Amino acid sequence: MGIFSYMEKYDYEQLVICQDKQSGLKAVIAIHDTTLGPALGGTRMWTYASEEDAIEDALRLARGMTYKNAAAGLNLGGGKTVIIGDPKKDKNEEMFRAFGRYIQGLNGRYITAEDVGTTVEDMDIIYQETNYVTGISPAFGSSGNPSPVTAYGVYKGMKAAVKAAFGSDSLAGKTVAVQGVGNVAYHLCKHLHHEGAKLIVTDLNKEAVKRVVEEFQAKAVEIDDIYSVECDIYAPCALGATLNDQTIPKLKAKVIAGAANNQLKESRHGDVLHAMGIIYAPDYVINAGGVINVADELEGYNRERALKKVEGVYDNIERVLSISERDGIPSYKAADRLAEERIARMRNSRSQFLQNEHHILTRRSRM
Ligand SMILES: NC(=O)C1=CN([C@@H]2O[C@H](COP(=O)(O)OP(=O)(O)OC[C@H]3O[C@@H](n4cnc5c(N)ncnc54)[C@H](O)[C@@H]3O)[C@@H](O)[C@H]2O)C=CC1
Numbered sequence: 001m002g003i004f005s006y007m008e009k010y011d012y013e014q015l016v017i018c019q020d021k022q023s024g025l026k027a028v029i030a031i032h033d034t035t036l037g038p039a040l041g042g043t044r045m046w047t048y049a050s051e052e053d054a055i056e057d058a059l060r061l062a063r064g065m066t067y068k069n070a071a072a073g074l075n076l077g078g079g080k081t082v083i084i085g086d087p088k089k090d091k092n093e094e095m096f097r098a099f100g101r102y103i104q105g106l107n108g109r110y111i112t113a114e115d116v117g118t119t120v121e122d123m124d125i126i127y128q129e130t131n132y133v134t135g136i137s138p139a140f141g142s143s144g145n146p147s148p149v150t151a152y153g154v155y156k157g158m159k160a161a162v163k164a165a166f167g168s169d170s171l172a173g174k175t176v177a178v179q180g181v182g183n184v185a186y187h188l189c190k191h192l193h194h195e196g197a198k199l200i201v202t203d204l205n206k207e208a209v210k211r212v213v214e215e216f217q218a219k220a221v222e223i224d225d226i227y228s229v230e231c232d233i234y235a236p237c238a239l240g241a242t243l244n245d246q247t248i249p250k251l252k253a254k255v256i257a258g259a260a261n262n263q264l265k266e267s268r269h270g271d272v273l274h275a276m277g278i279i280y281a282p283d284y285v286i287n288a289g290g291v292i293n294v295a296d297e298l299e300g301y302n303r304e305r306a307l308k309k310v311e312g313v314y315d316n317i318e319r320v321l322s323i324s325e326r327d328g329i330p331s332y333k334a335a336d337r338l339a340e341e342r343i344a345r346m347r348n349s350r351s352q353f354l355q356n357e358h359h360i361l362t363r364r365s366r367m
C-alpha cells in the first residue's frame with residue numbers, strides 16, 4: 001500500500017522526513033491526530049532493516065499514541081519519531097540539536113520524549129533547541145526518565161488483568177515470562193519480585209539478562225523460548241508485533257500484560273487471543289504510565305500527583321476487560337471503542353494548543 005493510501009486509510013495528518021548530513025540524522029516524525037491536543041510520543045532509535053520499516057514503525061507507533069493518550073484521558077494527540085541508527089554507536093550531540101530544530105519547526109504540533117534507544121540526556125540536548133520536549137532532566141523542572149513510571153503502570157495493570165483471570169490481583173507465586181528486560185522491564189521485574197512473583201526472562205542484551213538474574217533470581221531462557229515456557233503471564237516488553245501467527249499457538253500464559261507498543265502484529269491477532277480465552281491487557285492502556293507522567297509537566301510537574309494518576313491504569317484495565325466481558329468483544333476492541341468515543345466527543349471542543357493564548361507547554365517555562 002502506498003504512503004498516501006495508508007495515511008488516508010488511518011486518517012494521518014502529517015509525515016515528516018528529516019535529514020541532516022553533517023550529523024547523520026535520518027528521522028521520521030509521524031503525526032497521526034491532534035484533535036485532543038498536540039501530538040505527544042517518544043523518539044525511538046533503532047537499526048531498521050530498511051527505510052520502509054522505519055516509516056511503517058513511525059506510523060504504527062504514532063497512531064498507537066493517539067489511542068493511548070485518548071484512552072488515558074489526556075488532552076494530547078498522537079505522534080512518534082523514529083531515528084534510523086544504532087543507539088550504541090551512531091549518536092552525537094549535533095544529531096539531537098538538528099532534530100530539536102526540526103521539532104521546533106513544527107511549532108508545537110508535536111512534543112517528543114524518550115522511547116527505545118533514547119535517553120534523558122538525549123532529551124536534554126533536544127531541549128536546547130525546542131521547548132516541545134518532555135522527559136528531560138528534573139534539573140529543568142521536568143519529570144526525567146519515564147521508564148520507571150511506565151513500569152509502575154504496567155505492574156498495576158498486570159494486577160488488574162490477573163484479577164480478571166484468576167479472581168485475585170495478587171502476583172505472589174505467579175510465574176511471569178518477561179520478554180525484553182531494558183529500561184521499563186527492569187523496574188517492572190523489581191515490582192514483581194517484591195510481590196513474590198517468579199520471573200522467567202530473555203533479552204538480546206545478555207548484560208540486561210544478567211542484571212535481573214542476579215538481582216531478582218530470574219531464570220533466563222533463549223530468545224524464542226519465551227513464548228512456550230510454562231507461565232501464568234507473558235509480558236512483552238521489547239519491540240512490537242510479537243503476538244502473531246507463529247507465536248500465539250506456542251503461548252501457555254493465561255494473561256498477556258506488557259509494556260511494549262503495538263504488541264498485536266495485526267488486529268485479528270487480538271480476536272484470536274479472545275477466542276482462546278487469554279486475557280489480553282491492551283498495550284496502549286497498560287503502558288500509558290510514561291505518557292501520563294510526562295503529561296503532568298503541562299501543569300508543572302508534581303511526581304506525587306503523577307504517580308496517583310498512573311495508579312489509575314489499574315482501573316482503566318478493569319474497565320476495558322469488563323466491557324470486553326459484558327459485550328463479548330476482544331479487549332483491544334473495547335479499548336479502541338473508549339478511545340474513539342472520547343476523540344469524537346472532543347472533536348468540537350476548543351483546541352488544547354492555545355489555552356489562555358499560550359501553547360500548553362509554555363506554562364512550564366513560566367513556573
Ligand atoms: N520507556 C517508556 O517509558 C515506554 C516504553 N514503551 C515501550 O516499551 C518497550 C520497551 O521500552 P524500553 O524499556 O524503554 O526500551 P529498552 O530498549 O530499554 O528495552 C527493550 C529491550 O528489549 C530488548 N529486545 C529487543 N528485541 C528483543 C527480542 N526480540 N527479544 C528479546 N529482547 C529484545 C532490547 O535488547 C532491550 O533490552 C518498547 O516497545 C517501548 O516502545 C511504552 C511506553 C513507555
Ligand SMILES: CC(C)CC(=O)C(=O)O
Nearest residue numbers: 041042113146290291294
Ligand atoms: C513518554 C513517552 C514514553 C510516551 C511514549 O512514547 C509511549 O508511551 O510510547
